[in-house]
Amino acid sequence: MLGRLSHLELIQLAHKRCVTPLSPKFHKGQNGRVCIIGGCEDYTGAPYFSAHATALMGCDMTHVICEKDAATVIKSYSPNLMVHPYLRMGKLGEMPKIKPLLSKMHVLVIGPGLGRDEGMLKSVKEIVRIVLEEHDGMIPIVFDADSLYLLTQDQEVRDMVRRFPSGRIILTPNVVEFKRIKDVIGEDSESVEAGAYIAKKLKCIVVEKGTEDKIFSPKPFQDNKDKSWLVSSVEGSNKRVGGQGDTLTGTIACMLAFSRARHDFKLCGDDSDSKFEWLDYAMLSCYVGSTVTRECAKLAFTAKKRAMQTSDMNDRVGEVFDKLFG
Template identity: 40%
Template sequence: MALSLTPKTKEILFQARKIIPPLLEKFHKGQMGRVAVIGGCEDYTGAPFFSANASALLGADLSHIICEPNAAGVIKTYSPNLMVHPYMLQSNHLPPDSKENAESLSKRIIGMLDRLHVIVVGPGLGRDELMLKTARIVVKEARERGMGIVIDADGLLLISSTPSLIRNYKNAILTPNVVEFSRLCKALNVDSSTSPATACARLAKELGGVTIIQKGKQDTISNGTDTIACDVPGGLKRSGGQGDTLTGCLGTFLAWKKAYKEGLWDDDDIVGNESGDGKKLGEEELMRLVAFAGSAVTRTCSNLAFKERGRAMQASDLQGHIQRAFQMLFEDGQGEGEKGARL
């Protein structure tokens, strides 16, 4: 199946190939991505699984889930490939004489950060105050370490209540749906009644250059100064949980961005890499490519799953199409790049 892609989309995907690492014998475990999803309350176990599993299926070496103990046991039954850590805690599970609080709970998670490249905050997090406070402390610490951060779902409540948590931090991506986007705009006094591109750009600018992916018919991507739309065809079923595949894919692409910046490979390592011109991409361009690539893979997964399942499509159906979507966008020669290079 060939994808119907505009010339602009083809060119952006062509550029995004630069941050996709080759598979080389010289690499060792962990270099191509160590991602942790922070979420998973007792009521929501699917969301963190879909996010972490998507990260692994796209190509991250190590994928973790940090969640509430009652969620951990359930999530561990979904897959033996993910590492599940029951380090979060809900207020209603605290024993009457417990001395645990957000500060003490966050220490164990913070102790893991040196072993990670990226954190994804929000899938299945819920709205328990203790869970949110713990996540807030971890986000602050991850920011101080310069880590890649993806925030979605109830994690976005942290931004609505405390915009300074992420303001001016340009290694972060927010992925709000229409309701979450409206809530963020209201919290930051941004007019959301304008066009998606204008509203997204204004919100990103208000947050000091944070990258925002406003999910919709087309995904609008902006850092406040540069705004683009990902028009890669998606599916027509709006089943809940598809955004968790997006957050997981973004986590992997952010980890690959870090590997690219560290120079873990060069153009000579990539056979047939016509996109290699020896010029290193800047931070803003890298974030744009990460956001666009994550959006494109997820939308293609949705498209493939919908063609296969129709109205019966569920979030889990996207997961089995991640590798095929990646191949179609970056490996199968679906189009031509600027210099005639195949996508």
């Protein structure tokens, strides 16, 4: 059981089981294709930081699907990202263009910079439906920011989330978002950790962000002593910056893409272990994402102190990944 392993053992296991090697035999895209879905006129930094973190972790191809008026701004941040202006404020986005793009992706992140416009949220709901019904829910989706708001407001979205295969949906709520989800889902009368109860009820992984990040599995549990979750308590930063959660979604998404390459696509041959399920890959991916993000925050704070900005920690993703797995 992963919950019994130490931090070092978890990192070593992730290196062995999840991280893909670099090889001249692989073609472009085999080491991960991730798409960040979000970004509107008011919020362009969040999808960029999420996508940038994904790219710096080593993902081959990183895309952003955003609102039309946000696309030029996001493109100006980096020529390394593929930006698609297919979402629309006030109405459904250009689904005929979005659908074929989704079919090429290994992992989706939904929410950074999304906002709460009705048309944007409607587009996200349709994307979730497409992944569930046309791709059998096999494309992992990381829910963050206002996609979590949609989850709490729309019963149909919650019902769709429950129908995904175990470990293919990951929620990454902060303190406020977690309380909102808890208010909708409820709590267990036996005083089981709320995150574990939510993971069980929604049949997804929950990454409860806080002083320490708790990563809850949807596997059945008995009580708080069952330890069916991981705790990431690596030292981070005493200063919180707005884009730290976006770095987290990007690093988790890249690890999920690597994990799919190993588990789903057998990129490294048949190195399968019958005892190591997709859910184990996904839990480890979330743990590594949390570790990398916290390490980046620590390095950035050490260098910049109170002047630390999101870009200071985001730019260190590659350095930290190499430190852990190089």
